[in-house]
Amino acid sequence: MGDPVWDWRIGEETQIGGTCCRRCCVGREFCPSLVQVDFLIAQGKGSAHGAVGNDKLVDRHTKNVLIERRGCIDGCDGKDEMIEGFQLGHLRAPTDLVSITIMTEQTSATQSLTDILDPARARALQATLGLEQTIESGSALPPFFHHIYFWDPQPPENLGRDGHPALGGFLPDMGLPRRMWASGRMLFHANLRAGVQAEKVSNIEGVTRKTGRSGPLAFVRVRHDIRQRGTVVLSEWQDLVYREDGGEKPERPVARTDEAHAQPVDFDSTTLFRYSALTFNGHRIHYDRPYARNVEKYDDLVVHGPLLAQHLMLMGEARLGKPLTEVTYRATAPLCLGQEATLCWADGTAWVRGPKGEQCMEAVMR
Numbered sequence: 001m002g003d004p005v006w007d008w009r010i011g012e013e014t015q016i017g018g019t020c021c022r023r024c025c026v027g028r029e030f031c032p033s034l035v036q037v038d039f040l041i042a043q044g045k046g047s048a049h050g051a052v053g054n055d056k057l058v059d060r061h062t063k064n065v066l067i068e069r070r071g072c073i074d075g076c077d078g079k080d081e082m083i084e085g086f087q088l089g090h091l092r093a094p095t096d097l098v099s100i101t102i103m104t105e106q107t108s109a110t111q112s113l114t115d116i117l118d119p120a121r122a123r124a125l126q127a128t129l130g131l132e133q134t135i136e137s138g139s140a141l142p143p144f145f146h147h148i149y150f151w152d153p154q155p156p157e158n159l160g161r162d163g164h165p166a167l168g169g170f171l172p173d174m175g176l177p178r179r180m181w182a183s184g185r186m187l188f189h190a191n192l193r194a195g196v197q198a199e200k201v202s203n204i205e206g207v208t209r210k211t212g213r214s215g216p217l218a219f220v221r222v223r224h225d226i227r228q229r230g231t232v233v234l235s236e237w238q239d240l241v242y243r244e245d246g247g248e249k250p251e252r253p254v255a256r257t258d259e260a261h262a263q264p265v266d267f268d269s270t271t272l273f274r275y276s277a278l279t280f281n282g283h284r285i286h287y288d289r290p291y292a293r294n295v296e297k298y299d300d301l302v303v304h305g306p307l308l309a310q311h312l313m314l315m316g317e318a319r320l321g322k323p324l325t326e327v328t329y330r331a332t333a334p335l336c337l338g339q340e341a342t343l344c345w346a347d348g349t350a351w352v353r354g355p356k357g358e359q360c361m362e363a364v365m366r
Helices: 055-065 119-128 269-279 289-295 305-320
Strands: 014-016 019-021 036-042 048-051 097-105 110-116 178-188 197-212 215-228 231-243 261-265 326-331 341-346 349-353 359-365
Touching: 119 269, 178 305, 261 305, 269 305, 305 326, 305 341, 305 349, 305 359
Parallel strands: none
Antiparallel strands: 014 019, 036 048, 036 097, 097 197, 110 197, 178 231, 178 326, 197 215, 215 231, 261 341, 326 359, 341 349, 349 359
């Protein structure tokens, strides 16, 4: 195959099979035209090499699959020590390599849910977040409040061991027992209004399997479009990650310390219970301490990733001084009950810094 040379550029967009790939891997957009690609990534050498027996495909797609916002290459398996040496520039094939396999599948699953966005439920979320209860029928909902609506309640026999609805319905069964919300992106086209009926149409856009040093992983990308009065007011993409039990814990990225604004935030078990109830989230890691510790191997009950994202978006909207139009966020490390956290903000980016300086979540807003 030779030694290809690639010039990596942050924010570069490439058209593949009619699909625009902006950023890939966890929290990025997957290219549904990619069938199977093996990426061989050097450890600490600042180099990368794609090997698929198709030079043209590698040359066009690899730039997007492995690019990382901050100028590093992300192998999407949590091995930060492997990717820290990768910087922007001309990359040549090395000799010391680790193999990662990525495969994308097609699916056409669709789900439609209808709900009247009850203002009383929105006020309950305001109370849970420690905000003044101001929402009435017709009020514009704050960003991310739509997550307390569009419940899909299932009877006990339809639940999995983790308390979530069992896989194999709308969400595919990937043969991996643990499921987590890795990241998301939202486009706010207009305000969602409390007290008005809304419809959420969800589609599975891509199912991607990967095998790397941390073992098998699967990523499912779901798109949601929410309509009110016949108009799409919110488009959202969610990336879910599936993994095996056990395995090595990924390295936790270090959070920035150059924030222009910071505020502490505390979570207790009552807050976790109330947020689980409002979102109808039965995941046991948020309320079942023995399960969280003994089965999923967390230090304690886990603070909901969407709850962290909610706090960041409220802070971001306040700092920007205007309604949000676009948000991209990703979870990077769990925050557990009793751990101190700080919400940070600088130049359109918000993040959650954990008790040991780790970054738990990052969000970019405008």
